[in-house]
Amino acid sequence: MYKKAIISSIVSLLLIAGLLSFKIPDAPNAGLKLPTGFTANMIADNIGFARHLAVAPNGLIYVKLLKTKNGKGIIELKQNADGIAEVINRFGDYGGTGIYIKDGYLYASSNEDIFRYKLDAKNEVISPDQPEVIVKGLLNRREHDSKSIVLDNAGNIYVNIGAYSNSCQEEDRQPGSMGRAGCPILDSAGGIWQFRADKPDQGYANGIRYATGLRNVVGLDWNQQLDQLFVMMHGRDQLHDLFPALYTTQQNALLPAECLYALKKGDDCGWPYIYYDQLLHKKILAPEYGGDGKKEGGKNAKDPDVAFPGHLAPNGLLFYTGTMFPEKYRNGAFIAFHGSWNRAPEPQAGYFVVFQPYKNGKPDGKWEVFADGFSGSAQKTASGRADHRPCGLAQGPDGALYVSDDTKGAIYKITYNK
Amino acid sequence: MKSTIIFLSMLAFISVSVFAQTVHKPVTKPATVSPVVNGKKIYLQYCLSCHQADGGGVQNMNPPLIGTQYVLGDKARLIKIVLKGFNDAVEINGQTYTNAMPAFNYLKDKDIADVLSYIRSHFGNKASAVKPAEVSLIRGPIVKTPNKKKYTVRSKNT
Secondary structure, eight states, X not given: OHHHHHHHHHHHHHHHHHHHHHOOOOOGGGGOBOOXXXXXXXXXXXXXXXXXXXXXTTSOEEEEXXXXXXXXXEEEEEEOTTSOEEEEEXXXXXXXXXXXXXXXXXXXXXXXXXXXXXXXXXXXXXXXXXXXXXXXXXXXXXXXXXXXXXXXXXXXXXXXXXXXXXXXXXXXXXXXXXXXXXXXXXXTSSEEEEEESSOTTBOGGGOEEEEEOOSOEEEEEEETTTTEEEEEEOOOOOHHHHOTXXXXXXXXXXXXXXXXXXXXXXXXXXXXXXXXXXXXXXXEEOGGGTXXXXXXXXXXXXOOSEEEOTTOOEEEEEEOOOSSSOGGGTTOEEEEEOOOSTTTTSOOOOOEEEEEOEETTEEOSOOEEEEBOTTSSHHHHHHTOOSOOEEEEEEOTTSOEEEEETTTOOEEEEEEOO | OHXXXXXXXXXXXXXXXXXXXXXXXXXXXXXXXXXXXXXXXXXXXXXXXXXXXXXXXXXXXXXXXXXXXXXXXXXXXXXXXXXXXXXXXXXXXXXXXXXXXXXXXXSOHHHHHHHHHHHHTSTTOOOOOOOHHHHHHHHOSEEEOSSSSOXXXXXXXX
């Protein structure tokens, strides 16, 4: 009895101590590791599954949520002087990924449709409940359903329609199942489609399949220096699971590459027939189409500008045009890697933002990790149980870099001070 | 230096793949292995990449196998999920998941029973074991297609 009382008071003391010590001071740079001179602040948190985001010329931030929260799928944030962004509006009764601001309009996508909202002089949405439907009825068969969007300078909008398949097998993701001949998925998915940005109610019949052979693109951007579309493709999954005799689990973890492509109209990036092997620097025939891990393929398929290690899941792409960051960042590419799940049983990887330098429109040197630490610890990275996962990227009017996290719903702002 | 590393990793890559190709061949184990050992083996080989080592799944893509009504509930429904695959956009513990789960109809009754018993008694789950006979009952009118080590379900309207 007496013993019990002592034990329970010790336990409660420990509990109280635990509660008191819980409020740790904010970690510097919101827990991120950055190059010298850069600072990160978490300006918002817990807003929902924050996919892509767009920053207006006056600093207002619009965030697209993967799933609606309290019935709303777009969050508008206003940045206050104290460095906190407060939610000032919620609208849009649909979940999704894409959001982009261009010429006085806010564009946003569900997993089937693209909408636009006219902005007023203060970059506020005029009729949040009456968007114009620009494109409707895009294919959504759940797998690879994000419809990421970007606009060019000639009145066109580009949208990714992901393939509802891993590698166009007869039985999706079934070990040993072979690829479908003349993969029929490519007719309506597995590519980037182009539509007019100002014409209502467009569908497949009004669009152009701008580029094909792209399994799934989530991160894409219009490169202003080159006036050209760039996309990051998610490479295929499960080489070992599906073809254990050809690939080890180690190879499965690293292969194939996640590729950055500089697209021109009519390009074919080769999915599902080939994948890019970043170790061999070659386009390799997919095992579903007779490959053995070494046979090359895809003579007419495009080569990537940059090939990153497998399964890191590039969900955000941004060519930096600002002047806040040092000269070396100008016109280079930031990529938000959402982090892997497909590397199991090997450790998972990613959950960081990398920077790929560009010079005169070509990759210039090796990519480097720019912002790391989203996951919370090396252990959380390895297990895949990350606290935060970077997803969207946007540039502010002053050149600050914004990163959204679609796990906890944080928004980070990264700035540079000489 | 950099090129040596690349060369070495290429060499390792090539030798590993050659090795993997010549030596490994999926071997079907005799049906005498203990259910626990076999269940874990099947889980690691066929389920792990999507549902993960801890059974926690992958956010928005692959659901957890922890405490869900599908894992703990009706065995017939659970067996069907594995035999026929699952792509129904259902809510699982309040969330939806977008990936597609393939059919595992090519696995033997014992393998399916063992892996289901395994997930029902791991990851914090506590539910009764599944017997091979229960799987064969659900599998019902199934035919082994010639030449392919693959099973197809003969006209079932579920």
